[in-house]
Amino acid sequence: MNQMTSLSRRGFMIGVGVGVAGAGLTISFLGGFGPALAQDAGTAPEVNAWVHIGRDDVVTIRIARSEMGQGTLTGLAQLVAEELQCDWSKVVTEYPTPGQNLARDNVWGEMLTGGSRGIRNSHQYVREGGAAARIMLIEAAAARWKVPASECTAKDSVITHGPTGRTVTYGAVAEDAAKLAPPMEVPLKDPSTWTIAGKPVKRLDTADKLNGAQIYGADMKLDGMLNASIKACPVRGGKLKSFDQAAVMKMPGVRKVLAVHDDAVAVVADTWWQANSALEALPIEWQGGTPYNSADFEAQLEEGLRAREAFVGNRQGDVEAAFAKAAKVVEATYRVPHQNHACMEPMNATVVWTKDSCKAWVPTQDGMSALASVAEAAELPVEKCEVYKLHLGGGFGRRGSSSGDHVSQAVKIAMSMPGTPVKLLWSREEDMQHGFYHPTSRALIRGALDAEGNLTGLHIRIAGQSILAALRPEALKDGLDMVTMQGLAPADLAPGMETQALKYTFPNLLVDHAMRNPPVRPGFWRGVCANQNAIYLDCALDEFAHAAGRDKLEFRLAYMKDCPELQAVLKAAAEKSGWGKKDGVHRGLSAFYSFGSYTAACAEVTVDDDGKLKITRIVAATDPGMAVNPQQIEAQVEGSFVYGLSAMLLQEVTFKSGEVQERNFDTYNSMRLEHMPLVETIVMPSGGFWGGVGEPTIAVAAPAVLNAIFAATGKRVRHLPIKDQNLREL
Amino acid sequence: MKKLKVNGQAVEVDADESTPLLWVLREQLGLTGTKYGCGVAQCGACTVHVSGRSVRSCAVQLSAVADGDEIVTIEGLSKDSRHPVQLAWAELDIPQCGYCQPGMIMAVAGMLNHNPDPSDEDIDLEITNICRCGTLARVRKGIHLAKTKTSAGEPA
Numbered sequence: 001m002n003q004m005t006s007l008s009r010r011g012f013m014i015g016v017g018v019g020v021a022g023a024g025l026t027i028s029f030l031g032g033f034g035p036a037l038a039q040d041a042g043t044a045p046e047v048n049a050w051v052h053i054g055r056d057d058v059v060t061i062r063i064a065r066s067e068m069g070q071g072t073l074t075g076l077a078q079l080v081a082e083e084l085q086c087d088w089s090k091v092v093t094e095y096p097t098p099g100q101n102l103a104r105d106n107v108w109g110e111m112l113t114g115g116s117r118g119i120r121n122s123h124q125y126v127r128e129g130g131a132a133a134r135i136m137l138i139e140a141a142a143a144r145w146k147v148p149a150s151e152c153t154a155k156d157s158v159i160t161h162g163p164t165g166r167t168v169t170y171g172a173v174a175e176d177a178a179k180l181a182p183p184m185e186v187p188l189k190d191p192s193t194w195t196i197a198g199k200p201v202k203r204l205d206t207a208d209k210l211n212g213a214q215i216y217g218a219d220m221k222l223d224g225m226l227n228a229s230i231k232a233c234p235v236r237g238g239k240l241k242s243f244d245q246a247a248v249m250k251m252p253g254v255r256k257v258l259a260v261h262d263d264a265v266a267v268v269a270d271t272w273w274q275a276n277s278a279l280e281a282l283p284i285e286w287q288g289g290t291p292y293n294s295a296d297f298e299a300q301l302e303e304g305l306r307a308r309e310a311f312v313g314n315r316q317g318d319v320e321a322a323f324a325k326a327a328k329v330v331e332a333t334y335r336v337p338h339q340n341h342a343c344m345e346p347m348n349a350t351v352v353w354t355k356d357s358c359k360a361w362v363p364t365q366d367g368m369s370a371l372a373s374v375a376e377a378a379e380l381p382v383e384k385c386e387v388y389k390l391h392l393g394g395g396f397g398r399r400g401s402s403s404g405d406h407v408s409q410a411v412k413i414a415m416s417m418p419g420t421p422v423k424l425l426w427s428r429e430e431d432m433q434h435g436f437y438h439p440t441s442r443a444l445i446r447g448a449l450d451a452e453g454n455l456t457g458l459h460i461r462i463a464g465q466s467i468l469a470a471l472r473p474e475a476l477k478d479g480l481d482m483v484t485m486q487g488l489a490p491a492d493l494a495p496g497m498e499t500q501a502l503k504y505t506f507p508n509l510l511v512d513h514a515m516r517n518p519p520v521r522p523g524f525w526r527g528v529c530a531n532q533n534a535i536y537l538d539c540a541l542d543e544f545a546h547a548a549g550r551d552k553l554e555f556r557l558a559y560m561k562d563c564p565e566l567q568a569v570l571k572a573a574a575e576k577s578g579w580g581k582k583d584g585v586h587r588g589l590s591a592f593y594s595f596g597s598y599t600a601a602c603a604e605v606t607v608d609d610d611g612k613l614k615i616t617r618i619v620a621a622t623d624p625g626m627a628v629n630p631q632q633i634e635a636q637v638e639g640s641f642v643y644g645l646s647a648m649l650l651q652e653v654t655f656k657s658g659e660v661q662e663r664n665f666d667t668y669n670s671m672r673l674e675h676m677p678l679v680e681t682i683v684m685p686s687g688g689f690w691g692g693v694g695e696p697t698i699a700v701a702a703p704a705v706l707n708a709i710f711a712a713t714g715k716r717v718r719h720l721p722i723k724d725q726n727l728r729e730l
Numbered sequence: 731m732k733k734l735k736v737n738g739q740a741v742e743v744d745a746d747e748s749t750p751l752l753w754v755l756r757e758q759l760g761l762t763g764t765k766y767g768c769g770v771a772q773c774g775a776c777t778v779h780v781s782g783r784s785v786r787s788c789a790v791q792l793s794a795v796a797d798g799d800e801i802v803t804i805e806g807l808s809k810d811s812r813h814p815v816q817l818a819w820a821e822l823d824i825p826q827c828g829y830c831q832p833g834m835i836m837a838v839a840g841m842l843n844h845n846p847d848p849s850d851e852d853i854d855l856e857i858t859n860i861c862r863c864g865t866l867a868r869v870r871k872g873i874h875l876a877k878t879k880t881s882a883g884e885p886a
Contacts, residue, residue, distance in 0.1 A: 069827030069863040202823050209828030210816045212763015212804035216829060219762035227757075252746055273753035344767050344775060344829040344862050393765075393829030394862050428768045631823065639826060639864025646862075665772035665860060674854035676866040 044171075045178040047136055049096075049107040050080055050129030057157055057171035059086045061130075063093045064101070064108035065118040066365050067205060068395035069639075070694040071632035072118035074203045076126055078628055079119070082197040083130030083189060086170060087157040093204055098367035099386040112366040114400050114524060116595040116692020119628055120499075123690055128186045135183045140176035141168050191626065191687070200631035205391065216393045217363035220350040222421035226255055228413050229276035230424060231284065232264035234433050235658035236519050238289025239263050248278040257282065260412045268413060272425050290519040294338070294654040297440070297518045304463025304514030305333065305444040311478075311515065313485035313493065317508035319448075322457025326448035330547045332540060334445070334718045336532040337652035339438040340660075340668060341525055345393020346431040349410035350423040353378055358385045358411060363392040366401040373404030377411035396643070397524035402471040403436045429663045436523025437653055439465035441484075441532055445540035448508070453548030455559065458506045460488065460536055463514040467522045467529075484513045486529040487594045487699065488537065499596035499691070500530070503563040504537075520655065526643055527698035530594035534699035535706065535720070538590040542707040543716065552589055552707070553579055565686055566591055569600035569621040572682050577602035577619040588708030590700035597691030598623040601641075603677075603704035607712040611726035615645070615677040615705055620697055622681070625689035634681040637697045641679055644701030646671040652721050733797055736761070737806025747793035751785075752776045754792055755803055763804035763832045767860070774859030777833040777840070778803045784840030804832035807839060814879035815839045818872045826863035834859045838873050847877055 046052040052060040061080045067073035077093050101108045109125060134154055141159040142149040151162050157170040191198060208214040233239055243265045245257035253274030260266050265284055269275035304310075323329060350361040351374070358378035364370040367389050375382040392399055410424035426434075441464020448457030466481035482494045488511045491501040502511075525531075545555035553574050560566045570591040574580075577587055579602060586607075591600040604617040620637050627633055650669040654661045662668035706717050715730040731742040736759060743758040750769075755761040755778065764787060767775030771789035778787045779802040780795065795801070807813045811820065815838050818824075825831045834857070841848055841856045848856070853873055861869070 067827075069825075071826070202820075203825075205828070206820060206823055206825055207811065209825035209831050210819050210835065211807070211811045212761070212832050214828055215762070216765075218766060219756075221760070221762070271753065271757040273749055273757060342862060344765070344773065344827065344860070346766070392827060394827050396862070425766075428766075428770075635823070635826065635865070635868065638867040642861065642864025642866050664770050665768045666770060670860045670862060671866065672854075672858045672860065673866050673870060674858075676870065679867045 044175045047133040047174055047177050048129055048182060049104065050126060051084060051133040053170045053174035055171045055174070057087065057090050057169050059084065059091045059157065059170070061091060061093050062096050062108065064096060064111050065122065066111070066113040066367070066389060066392060066395065068113065068365065068392035068399070070118065070636060071203060071629060072113065073205055074201070074632065075119050075628040076122065077204060078197045078199075078201060079123055079127050080130035082194050083127045084134050085154040085156070088196050088201065090157060091204065095367075095389045097386055097388060098371040099383075101368065102371070102382065111368045112401050113395070114365055114397060116695045120596055120690040120692050123626070127188050131186045131188055132182050133177070135186065136177040136180045137170050137173055139180055140173040144168070144173065144176065197628050200629060203632065214391060216345050217348045217350065217361060217390045218345050218393065218425055220361050220390070220423050222350065222352070225350070225421040225423055226268050226270065226417070227272035227275050228266045228268045228410070228422050228424040229272060229279045229427060230260060230264050230266040230409055231279055231430060232434055233286045233289060234660070235286060235289030236292055236655070238286050238658065240265055241285040241287040243285070244283040248282050251278045251281065254278045256416065258413065258416050260409050264409060266409070266413050266424070268417065268422060272423070276427055289658050291657040292519050292655050293657065300516045301335070301440070301442040301463045304516045305442055305461055307463070307514045309514070310461060310512035311480035312510070312512045313480060313482065314488055314490050314502060314509060314511040316506060319457045319459050319508040319510040322448045322508040323446065325450075326456060327451040328449040328547060330447045330449065330544055332445050332543050332716065332718060333442060334536055334539060335442045336440060336535065336720050337654070338440045338520060339525060339647055339651045340432055340435040340653050340662075341394070341396040341398035341523070342431070342665070342668060342670065343392070343394030343396060343398055346428055347398070347406035347426040348424060349407045350421060351410045351414035352419070352421045353411060353414040354418050356384060358414070359388070360386070360407065360411065361388045361390060362407055363390045363399060364407070365392065365395045365397070365399045369401040370404055370407055373407040374411055377408040378415065396526040397528070398436060400524055403523060405434065428665070432663050432668060433660045435653070436521050438525035439467060439522040440518070441465065443532070443536040445536055447540060447544040449544060449548050453550050455506065455544050455548075457508040459510045460540070461512055461514065462536065463516050465517050465520070465522050466515050467524060469515060469517055470522050480513065481515065483529050485511060487533045487592055500594055503566045503593040503598070504559045505562045506559060527695045530592065530696070530699040531644060531647065531702070534590060534592040535703050538592065538700070538703035539706050539716070539718075542588070542710065546710075551580070556589065556591060560591070563593075565598045565623050566593055566600070568686070569598045569623050569684065572621040572684060573600040573602040573619045576680065576682060577604060577617070586708050586712035588704045588706065588711055590703035590707065592696070592699040594699050595692030595696045596625070596689065597693065597696040599696045599700050601697070601700040601704035603708040605705060605708040605712055607709060607727050609728070611728035613709065613722070613727055615675070617678045617680070618704065619680045620682065620700070621684055622693070622697060623684050623686050624691035624693050625685055625687060627683055627685035630683045633683050633693050636693045637681045638679045640695070640697035641701045642671050642676065644698035645675070645705065648702035648705060648720055649675060649722050652723070732792060734795060734801060735799065736801045737803060743792075745792055747791065749792050750788050751778070751790040751792060751795060751801070752787040755787060761803045761805050765829055765832060767830065767833070772860070773830070773833070774837055775830050775833040777836040777859065779836060779840055782840070782843050784837050804836055807836065813839060815842065815872070815876045817879050818876035822868050822872050822875060824865050824868045824872050826865055830859060830861045831865075834861065834869060838876065842876065848873065
C-alpha cells in the first residue's frame with residue numbers, strides 16, 4: 001500500500017548510481033548460496049537481465065521482488081518463462097542484489113515487495129524480458145543455420161527450423177544470443193494462449209521448505225560469526241541510561257556488551273542463546289520516554305468521532321441534507337486496536353563491516369531500502385555496501401521500506417567488531433515490544449434511510465492514527481493521509497488510489513478522518529487500512545439493511561450497480577454458500593475492492609448458548625483480473641482468512657506506561673487449526689486488469705464473520721478483537 | 731560433554747545443561763531446520779521428536795534429555811523428503827513462507843506415530859502450531875492426505 005508515496009530515500013540512491021565494490025572478505029557460505037549471479041559461475045553470460053541460460057539448458061530467472069510466502073517468486077517466473085517459451089522443469093530462480101540493481105541503473109526496477117504489487121506492477125517488463133530473450137535465442141539459432149529467424153519457432157527450450165526440421169536447445173545458443181542487440185519490438189503473447197502462466201503450477205520454492213534445508217536470515221552462518229541479542233528501551237521514546245557489563249562478561253561465551261544507538265544495548269556471544277541469556281541477566285537502566293497508556297487514548301479517539309474538524313477523503317452530493325430529510329437515521333461505532341505483524345521469523349540481519357565495505361544478509365521486503373539503511377548506519381558510501389536478500393519467514397509489511405531498525409542495529413554492532421560477521425536476532429519479546437503497529441482507529445457510521453428503506457446518505461467518520469504522518473509526512477495531501485481512505489476513496493484522490501477506490505455508489509456520501517496520533521510508531525500491516533475500512537463500511541451496510549428490513553444481498557447489490565465486477569464476486573460467494581436458503585445456517589456477507597482486486601465472502605457460523613463462536617465455512621470469491629497461478633491465489637485467499645480472522649478474534653496490542661503488554665504468543669495469540677473454518681475459494685478472473693492477491697481478501701474476512709454473528713445472535717460485535725466477549729451478552 | 735543421539739547419529743555437545751534443546755540443535759549441531767519462533771512453547775516452530783513423541787524443543791532443557799533418547803529433527807525425518815507427511819505437503823504445495831513448516835510437519839508426523847487415523851477433533855486438539863501466512867486450511871487437508879500415504883509415496 002505504498003504506491004502513492006515517493007520514496008525519497010530510494011530517489012537518493014538511484015541518483016548515486018555507481019559501481020559495486022568488488023573488494024571484501026572471502027566468506028564461505030553454509031548452504032552454498034552467495035552473492036554471485038549465475039553468469040559469474042563460469043558458464044555463459046546472461047541473455048538479458050532477467051534470463052540466464054546455462055550450457056546445460058538450466059534457465060535461471062532473476063526475481064527482483066522478495067518471496068515471503070505469497071508466491072510471487074513462482075508467479076513472476078511463470079510470466080518470464082511463458083514468454084521465453086522455455087522448459088518449465090529446468091527453471092530455477094535467483095535474486096539480483098540491490099547493489100547490482102544500483103550499479104546497472106535499476107535494470108530490475110522496483111524491489112519493494114508490498115501492497116500486493118509484486119506481480120501487478122511488474123508483469124509487463126518481466127514478460128518483455130522473457131520475450132526479448134526468446135527473440136534473441138531464435139535469432140542466434142537462425143544465424144547459426146543461416147536461415148531467416150521468421151522460419152524458426154521456439155517451444156520448451158528447443159528452437160526448430162520449420163522447413164528443415166533442424167533443432168537446437170536454448171543452452172547451445174545462449175552465448176551467441178547474449179551478444180545480440182535486444183529487439184526493438186517485443187510483442188507479448190495473448191494470455192488466452194498461455195501454457196505456463198495462468199496455470200496452477202507448483203511453487204518453485206517448496207522442496208527446501210519440507211526438509212529444513214531452506215536457509216532464512218535467522219539461520220545464517222558465516223565462518224567466524226558471532227551472535228547478538230538486543231534490548232531497546234521498552235518505553236516508547238526512552239533512552240539507554242546505563243548498563244553493568246561486568247555483571248555478565250564472565251558468563252559463558254560472552255564477547256562484548258555494547259550500547260547501540262542511544263536507546264538499546266546488545267550482547268555479543270559465541271551463540272545466540274548465550275548472548276540472550278546474558279542480556280536477560282544484564283542490569284540495565286533506562287530513562288525518559290512517554291508513559292503512554294492505550295486506555296487513556298480511547299477517549300481521544302472517541303472525541304475524534306464528533307470533532308468539528310476532519311480531513312475529507314470522499315464527498316459526494318450533500319450528506320447533511322440527506323440526514324435532514326431522513327425517515328430513519330442509523331448510527332454505530334466500531335473500534336479496532338493496535339496490532340503487531342508477529343512474523344514467525346523474528347527480525348534479524350547478519351552483517352560484516354570493515355572500514356572499506358559493509359555486507360549484510362537480510363530477509364527484507366525491500367532490498368533497496370535495506371541497502372540504504374546499511375550504508376547510512378555503516379557510514380560508508382552506498383557503492384561500498386551490499387545487501388544479500390534471503391527468503392523471509394513472514395513479512396506482512398514489517399520488513400518493508402520504512403522499518404529497517406533492526407538492520408541499522410546489526411550494522412552498528414558489526415562496526416564494533418570490524419571484520420567479524422555478527423548475526424543480530426531479536427527475541428520474540430523484542431519483536432513484540434518494538435513493532436510498527438497496525439494503527440488503532442474508531443469509526444462512527446451514520447446512515448440516512450428514506451421511508452422506502454433506501455440509503456440516502458452515508459457518513460463514515462474515522463478517528464485514528466495515520467501511518468503516513470509518522471513514516472512519510474511528505475506524502476500527506478494537504479494534511480490528509482490517503483491511506484486512511486483505502487477502499488473508501490474516490491479513484492482520483494491521489495495517484496495510485498484508483499486501485500484502492502470505493503466501488504459502491506452512494507447518492508450522498510462523506511468519508512472523513514480525524515487524525516489522532518498516539519506516540520506509537522505505526523506501520524503498513526498486511527491489508528493496511530482496507531482491513532478496518534471494510535469492517536466499517538460493510539458492517540454498517542449490514543446494519544442499514546437490517547434497519548430497512550431488506551435482504552442484505554439485495555441491499556448491497558443495489559449500491560454496487562455501477563460495478564459489475566464487485567456484484568459478480570458477491571453473487572458468486574453468496575450463491576455457492578446458499579444465501580437465502582431456509583436451512584438454519586447463519587450467514588454473513590462482505591464485498592470490498594482493494595489492491596486492484598474485487599473480493600467477497602459469505603461466512604457461516606454457529607454461536608452456542610454460552611456465546612462461543614464456531615466459524616464453520618467461508619465461501620470466498622476473488623476477481624484479480626489476471627490470474628497467474630490459480631492454486632496460489634487460492635492459498636493466499638485461505639491465508640487471508642487466517643490473518644484477518646486472527647486479528648478479529650484474538651489480536652490486540654496494548655500499551656501501559658509506554659510498554660507493550662503482550663510480550664509473546666501466549667498473550668498475543670494467532671489462530672490455530674481449531675479456529676480454522678473450511679474455506680472454499682472461487683477464483684474468477686475477468687481479464688483485462690492486474691489486481692493484487694496477497695492482501696485484498698483480508699478486508700472481507702472480518703466483516704463477513706461479524707455479519708454472520710449478527711445473523712446468529714441478533715447482537716453486533718463492534719469492539720475488536722472479540723477475544724473473550726460473550727457473543728450472546730454484548 | 732553431553733552425549734546425544736540425533737537423527738540416528740551419536741553426537742557430543744559442549745553446552746550448559748540449562749540450554750534448551752532447540753539451541754543445542756541449531757547452534758551446536760548446525761541443524762537449523764528446527765526454528766525459533768517464541769521460546770515459550772507457544773508456536774510450535776521448534777517441534778522435534780524425542781523417542782517418537784513431539785516436543786517443543788525451546789522448552790526442553792538439555793539436562794532433561796536422557797542418554798537413550800532418540801532425537802529426530804526435520805533433517806532426519808526421512809531420506810529425500812519421502813515421509814508421508816512431506817509427500818502430502820509437496821502434493822498440496824502447503825508451505826508459504828515456510829518458516830513454521832518444519833515444526834508443523836514434525837508435529838503432524840509425531841501425531842501420526844501414535845494416532846495413525848486422527849479425526850478433525852484429534853487434529854484440533856493436537857496440532858496447535860501457529861502459522862502467520864495462513865496455511866492452516868491446507869495443513870488440515872495435508873494431514874488427511876498423509877494418512878493415506880506410505881513412505882514410498884503410494885497409498886497405504
